[in-house]
Every structure is written in C-alpha cells, then in structure tokens.
Amino acid sequence: MPRFHVVVLTAVFLSLSWHPVQAGKVYKWTDAEGRIHFSDNPVGVPHAEEVKIITFTGASEVLLEGDDYGPREVKILSTTWCGVCKKAKNYLAAKGIYFSEYDVEKSDIGRQEYKRLGGKGVPIILVGKQRMDGFSATKLDQMLKNVGYP
Numbered sequence: 001m002p003r004f005h006v007v008v009l010t011a012v013f014l015s016l017s018w019h020p021v022q023a024g025k026v027y028k029w030t031d032a033e034g035r036i037h038f039s040d041n042p043v044g045v046p047h048a049e050e051v052k053i054i055t056f057t058g059a060s061e062v063l064l065e066g067d068d069y070g071p072r073e074v075k076i077l078s079t080t081w082c083g084v085c086k087k088a089k090n091y092l093a094a095k096g097i098y099f100s101e102y103d104v105e106k107s108d109i110g111r112q113e114y115k116r117l118g119g120k121g122v123p124i125i126l127v128g129k130q131r132m133d134g135f136s137a138t139k140l141d142q143m144l145k146n147v148g149y150p
Helices: 083-094 108-116 137-146
Strands: 026-030 036-039 049-055 062-065 074-078 100-103 124-127 130-133
Touching: 074 083, 074 108, 083 137, 100 108, 124 137, 130 137
Parallel strands: 074 100
Antiparallel strands: 026 036, 026 049, 049 062, 074 124, 124 130
C-alpha cells in the first residue's frame, strides 16, 4: 500500500524588525501519489490553487485558509514523538482529509491552544466544534460524518 504523507506548512513571515511584513503568494496542489505540496512557485503545475494566508499578530506562524475551515475544520494538537498522533494523521491522510497540525511543544499557537483546552495528553483532535482526546478511528469517522464528510 502506498505511503501517504501530509506536508504540513509552517512558515515564518513575521520578524522582529519594525518593517511591515509582506508575504508572497502560496500555492497548493496534490501530486499523482496523493501528497500535498505547497510552494510560492508552482511552475509546471497547471492545477495548483492559490491559498489564502491568515497571519496572527505577534505570532511566528500562519494558518492556511481553505474550504474545510470553519464548521468542517480539522485540527490536531500533537507532538513529534507521539505514535498515536502519527496514527491519527496517517488515518486522515489516507482518507484524503486536509487538517492543520500544531505541535504543543514547538509551536506557540499549539501551546496556547493546548492550554486553553486544558489538555492532559496528545493527540487532541478537533473537528468543527467536536473534540476527541486520543484517537479512535470509529469515533473520528463519526465526528467527520457529523460535519458532512463522506
């Protein structure tokens, strides 16, 4: 079975200088093997779509805004060493579900969200307004179905 990978885009657009930050365009496309790619130069990729970037004042990360955000948004709060987190991410990737990942140890946004949610472990999976601590494929399928995923 082919291995699915999700490319998680974490870009630093803000600096410590007083100069305004200007970000270029970012494009997203899926290759023939199902991997998602992001680039500022999609040369030779006719089906690349421009991605709107939302920046957070004072943060060093950006979120990508797409069709699945809002009531159908899928987020995972995780760590790099968590095997259950990897299973959850691979499961979503295999289903073709786009998600945002926030490392609770390395990302300011991840730490803040983890604290706000009163996290006690990882992963924390958010689908719209639904929450799951840990990972259960059956429960995640139901959460996805509740917001309109097939």
